[in-house]
Amino acid sequence: MPATETIGRWSFDVSEAVVRSGGEERRLENRAARTLALLCEHRGRVAGKEELISLVWQGRTVSPNCVAVVIGNLRRVIEDDPGSPIHIVTVNKRG
Structure with a gap:
């Protein structure tokens, strides 16, 4: 994965866990x-909820809405x- 990803007007620095746009960080x-x-x-x-829980939460038991909270944030x-939303879109019944 590249060190920086572009998402719309944002630049996501993966290693620093920061998004930047202009002077905003x-x-x-x-x-x-x-x-x-x-x-x-x-x-x-499409990335499903189970896939996200498996890879991001590494299979830990989590509350049913944990993925929705992170996506909302x-x-x-x-x-x-x-x-x-245009960058992170929910596909009903799939992810």
Whole structure:
């Protein structure tokens, strides 16, 4: 995986867990950064909840909405309108 990924107007520094746009910088918590890295790595492919839990949470038992919370946090960070996302999109019944 490249050290930096581009997501819309944002540049995601994978090793530093930071997204930047212009002079703005937003640090991501560990699970959010790992989730975003996984989504970037598999760009254009649907990643299901079970896959994310397996790879990001490494199979730990977690609450049913843990993935939704992290995805919601990521949308608030990188989407211009988190209510109408274009970079992290949910595909009903798939991921």
